[in-house]
Amino acid sequence: MAEKLLSQHNLTGETVKAGDFVEARIDGLMCHYHAWDPMYDMPAEFGFTGGLPRVWDRERVFVLVDHHQPALSQKLADENARTRREVNRLGIKCFYDAEPGIAHQMVADYGLVRPGELVVGLDSHTISYGALNVGSTGFSRADILYALLFGELWFQVPPSIKVILNGYQPNYPIAKDIILYLAGKYGEDFAGSMSIEYSGSLVSQLSIDSRMCLSAHGVEVGAKYAIFPCDGKTRDFLKGRTDKPYEPLTPDANAVYEKEITLDVDNMPFVVAKPNQFGNVCPVNDVVGIKVDQAQIGSCANGRYEDIEIAARALKGRRVAKGVRFIISPASQQVYLRSVKDGLVETLLEAGAQVVTPGCGICQPKVGFLSDGEVCISATTRNYKGRKGSLNADIYLGGPLTVTAAAVAGKIVNPKEVFNEL
Amino acid sequence: MSFDLNRLIRGRVWKFGDSIDTDSINPYYLYPTMEELKKHTMEAYRPEFPKEVKPGDILVAGRNFGCGSSRPGLVLREVGIAAIVVETASRLFLRNNIARAIPIFMAPGITGIVNDGDVLEVDYPKVVARNPATGASVALRKFPSLIERIFKAGGLPHVARERYIAEAGR
Ligand code: SF4
Numbered sequence: 212m213a214e215k216l217l218s219q220h221n222l223t224g225e226t227v228k229a230g231d232f233v234e235a236r237i238d239g240l241m242c243h244y245h246a247w248d249p250m251y252d253m254p255a256e257f258g259f260t261g262g263l264p265r266v267w268d269r270e271r272v273f274v275l276v277d278h279h280q281p282a283l284s285q286k287l288a289d290e291n292a293r294t295r296r297e298v299n300r301l302g303i304k305c306f307y308d309a310e311p312g313i314a315h316q317m318v319a320d321y322g323l324v325r326p327g328e329l330v331v332g333l334d335s336h337t338i339s340y341g342a343l344n345v346g347s348t349g350f351s352r353a354d355i356l357y358a359l360l361f362g363e364l365w366f367q368v369p370p371s372i373k374v375i376l377n378g379y380q381p382n383y384p385i386a387k388d389i390i391l392y393l394a395g396k397y398g399e400d401f402a403g404s405m406s407i408e409y410s411g412s413l414v415s416q417l418s419i420d421s422r423m424c425l426s427a428h429g430v431e432v433g434a435k436y437a438i439f440p441c442d443g444k445t446r447d448f449l450k451g452r453t454d455k456p457y458e459p460l461t462p463d464a465n466a467v468y469e470k471e472i473t474l475d476v477d478n479m480p481f482v483v484a485k486p487n488q489f490g491n492v493c494p495v496n497d498v499v500g501i502k503v504d505q506a507q508i509g510s511c512a513n514g515r516y517e518d519i520e521i522a523a524r525a526l527k528g529r530r531v532a533k534g535v536r537f538i539i540s541p542a543s544q545q546v547y548l549r550s551v552k553d554g555l556v557e558t559l560l561e562a563g564a565q566v567v568t569p570g571c572g573i574c575q576p577k578v579g580f581l582s583d584g585e586v587c588i589s590a591t592t593r594n595y596k597g598r599k600g601s602l603n604a605d606i607y608l609g610g611p612l613t614v615t616a617a618a619v620a621g622k623i624v625n626p627k628e629v630f631n632e633l
Numbered sequence: 634m635s636f637d638l639n640r641l642i643r644g645r646v647w648k649f650g651d652s653i654d655t656d657s658i659n660p661y662y663l664y665p666t667m668e669e670l671k672k673h674t675m676e677a678y679r680p681e682f683p684k685e686v687k688p689g690d691i692l693v694a695g696r697n698f699g700c701g702s703s704r705p706g707l708v709l710r711e712v713g714i715a716a717i718v719v720e721t722a723s724r725l726f727l728r729n730n731i732a733r734a735i736p737i738f739m740a741p742g743i744t745g746i747v748n749d750g751d752v753l754e755v756d757y758p759k760v761v762a763r764n765p766a767t768g769a770s771v772a773l774r775k776f777p778s779l780i781e782r783i784f785k786a787g788g789l790p791h792v793a794r795e796r797y798i799a800e801a802g803r
Contacts, residue, residue, distance in 0.1 A: 232777045257790035264797070286665065335703045335725055349703050349725055353732035353789045360793055365779055399652055400697040404724040433697060435724055488652055489700075576662050595656040595701060596677040597663065 212460045213406035216346040217368045220329045229370040239271050241332035243314040244278045247293035249356040266301050267362035273305045273323050278571045280311035312543035312569040315339040315511040320545045322452025326441040326459040336511045338429045342422035344441035344459050369435045370469035375411035378476035383521045386424035387610035391482045395492025403433035419448045420515035427512045431489040484608040487596050498623050503586045505536045506618035508611050510574040510591035514542030518611040523555035525615045525630050531563035532621030541569045576600040588617045636734045636784045638757045642716045644691040648749040651695035659704040670708045688713030691753050699726025705733050716755050732789040742771040
């Protein structure tokens with residue numbers, strides 16, 4: 212599908228193959244809170260006095276002031292103000308400002324991207340829109356500067372890797388376990404610079420939330436794109452969010468794949484990534500008993516409705532262990548509102564969890580820093596050293612159910628032992 | 634700053650492992666200014682690095698260098714790293730460095746021919762990296778002309794400006 216995507220968008224109109232370099236036209240460009248840099252500071256540094264002179268299309272640039280909403284410091288408040296100024300100066304139409312949330316979830320919530328499109332963004336998890344059959348990926352600020360001006364960019368056509376997921380979806384989300392399991396088994400760069408195409412009997416059972424988790428984590432396994440087929444669930448999701456027509460990407464019958472990987476999820480254990488690397492994965496049973504100080508659910512990987520729903524369902528009638536800080540951050544206002552309306556937030560609060568403003572805070576050292584020697588288990592994107600402050604704190608990654616189980620037990624456990632009803 | 638791909642680079646090696654992440658290269662959440670970053674870059678893996686790195690040193694690493702967030706290696710250039718030579722780089726880190734004309738080279742096998750502290754020669758015109766002490770060498774990946782042009786211009790923003798001026802003048 213990547214060859215098709217980049218052939219269709221190639222400026223010369225020629226058909227391209229994996230490995231080729233092309234200059235291509237883009238359909239959309241996402242900038243988060245850091246928009247001020249490619250719009251003003253960097254162009255000024257490189258001789259555009261007064262900042263970027265224009266954007267190529269005011270309707271196709273999306274700016275979302277995420278990451279630090281409400282502003283967490285004076286510096287961030289000032290940066291957000293600069294982004295506001297640049298957006299007004301350049302006349303950008305699509306601007307989400309006074310609203311907390313993670314850009315990638317908001318792009319989906321507001322129907323800004325559609326199947327078959329080529330989208331670039333100023334953040335590594337721009338790849339998330341692959342869940343909606345979009346060829347999207349993250350770029351550097353300098354690349355974004357170029358794309359903002361011309362609506363074009365250079366690409367190398369990636370080879371494709373087919374990931375076939377078979378089996379049945381249990382009554383709790385398993386997307387995080389799937390991607391961690393694959394990273395553990397095949398190495399955390401198993402899809403390095405490749406385009407993942409998801410297929411198999413599980414795919415049609417996966418919710419859009421689960422697909423977004425898998426697509427977002429494409430970047431943790433090195434991928435450039437992580438694309439799901441467009442099916443009834445995709446179309447249902449987009450209904451009411453976009454009225455623009457779209458043409459989904461489909462693989463050709465004779466498509467060539469660099470690799471094929473098959474996973475039968477029915478035989479997959481619960482897994483966690485141990486500290487510091489995404490691919491440092493083991494079955495949860497290997498690390499049971501490790502005491503946790505903090506548990507978290509959120510980020511562009513796991514801050515979605517189904518992640519919060521499973522935490523609430525599992526916590527119903529139970530309590531977070533004494534002394535454990537269980538922090539949940541919905542990925543967007545829409546996710547938050549739905550969680551409130553459905554009573555999930557009440558259940559979480561009653562059980563002793565903390566619900567914090569939607570956004571990136573708990574994924575970075577911004578909300579909920581760790582101290583030396585502390586242990587955190589997290590359904591967020593990354594567990595690199597220092598990701599939550601101290602270089603001497605340990606971060607484990609797990610699915611939302613595994614994290615909730617640890618929050619209840621006060622230590623890492625197999626979720627099956629805590630939640631025998633599941 | 635333009636980077637001349639035709640220049641031979643010779644320097645002392647700092648050698649790192651696989652999957653070194655951008656949080657440790659550029660821990661800007663913790664240290665937002667360049668002055669602070671320079672004091673903390675790579676300390677998650679080598680606490681002595683920020684103190685002991687010298688201008689002209691070369692950074693060698695294994696697979697998947699620069700995985701994680703989108704952050705360029707500007708701080709590495711600021712502390713004097715003359716070239717980054719890796720088995721493989723994460724796509725976004727590679728792209729970030731090309732866009733800012735920071736010399737980064739893919740050299741499969743590189744970690745097998747140099748040890749920490751050795752001298753390494755990076756000879757892009759001959760597309761080879763060699764350890765002069767042992768004579769061992771590995772091939773560098775040649776960039777397509779599109780990327781060589783970005784290095785020559787000193788980064789993609791310069792290419793953008795040249796194009797913008799050329800089009801405006803038409
Ligand atoms: S939630 Fe974390 S990984 Fe996702 S965009 Fe925000 S900071 Fe990045």
